[in-house]
Amino acid sequence: MSHRTAGEDEIDVSTTRKALLWFLWLWIAAVTVIGAGFSPLAQGFAGLQGDSPLSSRIVYFHVPVAIASFIAFVAAGVTSVRYLRRREPRFDRSSRAAIELGLLFGVLATVTGAVWAKVQWGAYWNWDPRQTSIVLALVYYGAYLTLRDAIEDPETRARIAAAYGALGLIVAPFLYFVMPRMASFSLHPKPASAEMASPILGLVLAGTAGQVALFAWIHNLRCRQLALDERRGARPEEDEP
Amino acid sequence: MDPTLPQTSLAFDRLTRGYGRLMVVREASGAVAAGQVLLITGTNGSGKSTLLRCLAGLMAPQAGTIACTVAGRRLDVAARRRAIGYVAPDLGLYPELTCIENLTFFGRLRGLPPARGAALLDRLGLPPKRLAGALSSGMLQRLRWAWALLHRPPILLLDEPLQNLDAPGRRDVLELFEQHLERGLAVVASPDSLELPRVASRLELGR
Amino acid sequence: MSRPVSSWVAETLAILLKEWRGELRTRYALNTVALFAVTTLVVVSINLGPLGVSRAALPVLPVVLWLILLFAASAGLPRSFVHEEEIHTAAALRLAATPSALYCGKMLYNLSLIYLLELLVAPLYLMLLELAVAEPVTFVAALAAGGFGLAAGSTLIAAMVAQARIKATLFAVLAFPVLLPLLVFAVQLTLGAVAGDPKNGLVELLILYDGTLLVAGLMLFPVIWNP
Numbered sequence: 027m028s029h030r031t032a033g034e035d036e037i038d039v040s041t042t043r044k045a046l047l048w049f050l051w052l053w054i055a056a057v058t059v060i061g062a063g064f065s066p067l068a069q070g071f072a073g074l075q076g077d078s079p080l081s082s083r084i085v086y087f088h089v090p091v092a093i094a095s096f097i098a099f100v101a102a103g104v105t106s107v108r109y110l111r112r113r114e115p116r117f118d119r120s121s122r123a124a125i126e127l128g129l130l131f132g133v134l135a136t137v138t139g140a141v142w143a144k145v146q147w148g149a150y151w152n153w154d155p156r157q158t159s160i161v162l163a164l165v166y167y168g169a170y171l172t173l174r175d176a177i178e179d180p181e182t183r184a185r186i187a188a189a190y191g192a193l194g195l196i197v198a199p200f201l202y203f204v205m206p207r208m209a210s211f212s213l214h215p216k217p218a219s220a221e222m223a224s225p226i227l228g229l230v231l232a233g234t235a236g237q238v239a240l241f242a243w244i245h246n247l248r249c250r251q252l253a254l255d256e257r258r259g260a261r262p263e264e265d266e267p
Numbered sequence: 268m269d270p271t272l273p274q275t276s277l278a279f280d281r282l283t284r285g286y287g288r289l290m291v292v293r294e295a296s297g298a299v300a301a302g303q304v305l306l307i308t309g310t311n312g313s314g315k316s317t318l319l320r321c322l323a324g325l326m327a328p329q330a331g332t333i334a335c336t337v338a339g340r341r342l343d344v345a346a347r348r349r350a351i352g353y354v355a356p357d358l359g360l361y362p363e364l365t366c367i368e369n370l371t372f373f374g375r376l377r378g379l380p381p382a383r384g385a386a387l388l389d390r391l392g393l394p395p396k397r398l399a400g401a402l403s404s405g406m407l408q409r410l411r412w413a414w415a416l417l418h419r420p421p422i423l424l425l426d427e428p429l430q431n432l433d434a435p436g437r438r439d440v441l442e443l444f445e446q447h448l449e450r451g452l453a454v455v456a457s458p459d460s461l462e463l464p465r466v467a468s469r470l471e472l473g474r
Numbered sequence: 475m476s477r478p479v480s481s482w483v484a485e486t487l488a489i490l491l492k493e494w495r496g497e498l499r500t501r502y503a504l505n506t507v508a509l510f511a512v513t514t515l516v517v518v519s520i521n522l523g524p525l526g527v528s529r530a531a532l533p534v535l536p537v538v539l540w541l542i543l544l545f546a547a548s549a550g551l552p553r554s555f556v557h558e559e560e561i562h563t564a565a566a567l568r569l570a571a572t573p574s575a576l577y578c579g580k581m582l583y584n585l586s587l588i589y590l591l592e593l594l595v596a597p598l599y600l601m602l603l604e605l606a607v608a609e610p611v612t613f614v615a616a617l618a619a620g621g622f623g624l625a626a627g628s629t630l631i632a633a634m635v636a637q638a639r640i641k642a643t644l645f646a647v648l649a650f651p652v653l654l655p656l657l658v659f660a661v662q663l664t665l666g667a668v669a670g671d672p673k674n675g676l677v678e679l680l681i682l683y684d685g686t687l688l689v690a691g692l693m694l695f696p697v698i699w700n701p
Contacts, residue, residue, distance in 0.1 A: 110697050113327075166651035173648060176638035179286055181327050181701065186634050189694045193630070193652065196690045200655040200683060208658065325565055327701040345700070348569045359562030363496045375488035376570045378481050414566065 050243065054236040061086030061229050081145040084138055085226070090233035092135035092160070094241045096202070098128030099163060099194065101245075106191030109184060115256065116249070118184035121191050122174065123248035125167045127241055132164050155206035156214045162201045166194060180256075275301040275337050275421050275452060277322065282331035284317050291317045294331070295472065299452050301421070303467035307456040313473030315456035316355065319424050322454060324348040337421045347422075349377070352415035352447075354408075355426035362400025366393050366410055370417055377418045387413040391439055404431040412440050416447065423453040429461065482575050489571065489579025493554070494586075502557075503587060507550035511595050514542045519602035532605075536664035539599050540620070540657055546595070547588055551628040552645040554580045555636035564636070573696040577629065581691065585625035592617045608670030612677070616667055619680040620660030626687040627653050633698045656683050 062083050102124035109117035139157065140150040151157065170190055177183035278298035285291050292314040299305035307315050320326040322333060324344045335342045337350050360369045370384030388395050391409045393402075399410060408431045415423060423444075429437055441463075447453065448465050455463060497503055518538055558564045567576065596617060600607065607613045631649040635641045659680045666672025 162651055162654060169647045169651060173634070173638065173644065176640050176644050178639070181329070182637055185701070186637060186698055189698045190634060190648065193690055193694060196686060197652055197655070200686075204679065205655055205658060208662065323565075323569065325568055325701065348700075351569055353565070353569055355565070357562050358565055360566065361492070361496060361563055362561060363499045364492070368495065372488055372492045373566065373570050376485050376572075376575075378484065 047243065050236065050239050053232070054240065057086055057229060057233040057236055061233065065229055066225055081142060084142045086229050086233045088135060088138040088142060089230050090237040091131045091138065093234045094237040095128050095131035095135055095160075095163075097238055098124045098131060098241055098245075099167060099198065102128060102167075102191050103195030103198070106188040107195070109188040110192060113185075115180075115184065116253070118188060119249050119252040119256070120245075121188065123245050123252060125170050125191065126248065127245055129164060129167055129171075131237070131241065132160055132167075136160055136164070154214060155208070159201050159206055162205075163198070166197070166201070170194070274339050275450075276335075277422055277452060277454065278334045279322060280332050280334075282318065282321055282328045282333070284314075284321055284326060284328045292321070292328075292472070295470065296331075297454075297468060297470045299454060299468060301450065301452050302448055302465060303452055304448070304463055304465050305452075305454045305468050305470065306461065306463065306466045307454065307470045307472060308458065308460055309456075309472030311458060315458075315472055316357075316426050318472065319353075319355065319426050319454065319456050323351050323353050323424050325353075335422070349418075350421055352418070352420035352423045353426075354411045354415045354424075354428045356430060358411055358414075360399045360407075360410060360414060362398065365396050365398055366402070366413075367395035369399055369410070370413060373414060373417060379418060384413070384417060387416060390443070392435070405433055405436055408432055409436055409440070412443065416443060419447075419450075421451040423447055423451060425453060425455045427457055428455060429457075482572060485572055485575035486579045486582065489576055490582045490586075493580065493583035497583075503550040503553050504590075506553075507546050507587065507591055508594065510549045511542060511546040511591060514545065515595060515598055515602065518542065519599075522603060532668075533665060535599075535603055535605050536668055537661050539596070539664065540661050542595060542599070543588075543592065543621075544624070544653065544657060546591055547624055547628060548646055548649060550587060551584050551625070552632040552635055552641065554584055554629060555632040556641050559636045568700060573699050574692055576699065577633070577691055577695040580632075581625055581629040581688075584629050585622060588621040588625050589618075592621055605668065607668050609667045609672065612667035612672050613664060615677055616660050616663040616680070619677065619684055620656065620663075623656040623660075623680070623684040623687050624653060626684060626691050627656065630687070630691040630695060630698075633695060637698075652687075656680070656687070659683060 065083060065086070102121040105117045105121040105124065109121065136157075139160075143152060143154075143157075144150045170187060173190055174183055174187050177186060276298065280296050281294040282296070283290070283293055291312075295314070295318055297305055297307075307318065309315050317326065321328045324347050333344075333347075335347045335350070342350060361372070364372065366388055367384055370388065371381050374381060374384050385395060391413050393406060393409055393413065399407070402410060408429075412428070415425075428440065428444075432440065444453070445464055455461065522535065522538065555564075558567060599605065628649060631645060631652060635645045635648060638644055659676060663672055663676045663680060666676065
């Protein structure tokens with residue numbers, strides 16, 4: 027295919043992209059504004075001092091980023107397996123980008139959770155089962171990035187990192203689902219039994235959709251950036267003068 | 268059986284492999300059949316060892332293909348590894364085991380009788396009960412040869428195969444090498460041209 | 475290319491035998507693991523022994539036992555693959571051994587090393603700290619199943635670490651999140667064994683995690699080991 031001049035075709039594509047992006051920003055902004063200002067207050071979140079349950083409105087950010095982080099880690103595990111099957115560098119870039127973003131969303135979930143925990147439960151950190159799970163996940167995927175840094179050869183790095191990423195897919199169910207049940211009680215409400223009013227649940231789901239879309243958008247950008255970096259790096263090194 | 272079809276052959280096409288930004292082997296191609304030797308020459312750092320490691324399946328090439336046929340059967344990379352005898356300066360054997368223990372261990376992995384290792388050690392003048400870690404560099408090179416020939420591989424990949432060998436050592440390994448060529452093929456890498464029998468093709472690496 | 479099972483077993487045993495023969499000559503892992511275990515054991519028993527703390531600290535003791543086992547093991551186990559890279563025998567092994575047999579051979583060697591370690595540490599620990607075990611069978615089951623997972627996980631992580639730089643530090647960083655669920659289950663079971671009221675399903679959970687690690691090892695090892 028020859029070099030294309032900037033035709034209507036391309037302008038159309040980028041306009042669609044821009045429109046989608048604006049829609050995404052508006053969506054997240056709407057969820058935030060409605061959630062923070064107008065949503066009904068959740069019952070049972072009166073706080074230790076018996077304040078009004080205003081703090082519960084952080085749920086529209088806290089739960090969506092936590093779910094986005096979980097989805098990012100699962101996506102990274104899946105692309106790791108695909109790399110091991112196909113050995114195409116794009117899967118390696120994709121799992122690396124997903125883990126970086128999973129860590130970012132995971133840290134946001136942890137921090138917002140800690141702030142909320144201070145208001146609700148009186149301490150930033152309680153080693154609540156869900157707090158334990160997310161910290162373990164953060165340590166696991168932080169180790170993944172350390173592993174990458176410690177291997178020089180790109181092929182070896184991609185292969186071994188993919189194996190560790192795939193192992194994460196196997197270990198994750200224990201971290202996220204089995205370990206939390208080990209504890210006799212959890213401060214976190216169980217998702218199924220939580221008595222959430224349907225507008226609250228709806229807003230949480232809308233927020234989750236927004237954060238996951240945000241993840242997908244940044245992930246796509248990061249993958250393209252990594253591909254550019256790799257292409258620049260793959261040029262044969264010039265001889266020293 | 269069609270005599271024009273080679274029963275055993277190794278061919279590689281436009282192999283490319285680098286380390287990070289540095290491209291070491293660039294689009295190297297070659298082919299060799301049973302009874303023949305492919306001699307690869309080139310200066311230090313021209314990618315001879317890297318090319319051999321790719322052929323051995325010890326390193327994945329970034330681009331290019333390797334086709335390996337043994338006794339009329341196409342081998343995948345896992346089968347190719349097991350069909351190869353490999354001598355290289357960075358090939359280590361267990362220093363805490365004796366010569367015969369080293370060969371017996373690898374013989375067991377390959378399902379060979381222990382007598383095979385003893386015979387090779389005798390043929391190459393190696394003391395069976397000496398620890399591999401206590402061998403001189405020339406003796407270690409002989410042990411590498413014994414390791415490579417242990418399973419009578421159809422394919423020999425030799426990286427600077429004569430280094431550190433004295434005159435009798437060279438004579439011994441070259442005799443074994445000629446015996447090998449009656450059945451199999453070999454790819455030999457060396458900085459300068461070697462006096463080898465049955466060199467059918469040459470490949471000069473580097474600029 | 476399906477090789478008969480008997481030759482696979484022979485390969486596995488050859489690797490196990492080779493590891494032990496080399497180990498008995500150099501005694502590197504044995505010395506490191508034993509010295510590490512005994513040193514920590516002494517430190518712990520001085521400070522937490524009958525004279526050190528009140529009996530109120532009893533529930534802490536099984537946790538400390540597993541920490542000693544974990545750290546002693548992580549001082550010795552990574553060597554199984556790191557050593558092969560250091561003496562450049564990895565290439566010879568890659569060309570000669572079936573990957574799954576290699577993983578199993580190394581794993582069995584690490585398993586025997588851990589069971590030896592537990593045989594040394596556990597009785598001494600119970601003696602020095604005057605810790606009475608209400609359910610000895612459960613206690614042994616916890617040690618056996620926990621040790622198995624420790625060996626299976628460590629062998630896999632050691633194979634990854636061997637191909638990287640900063641191997642020793644990296645082993646701890648990579649292995650601990652993988653071994654942590656195992657450790658939590660094993661500690662809970664040991665606590666239950668000591669107190670005499672183990673929770674239901676813990677043994678099964680521990681064995682499930684062992685099996686998961688072993689299967690993950692068998693599946694992932696070939697791609698980790700071979701380019």
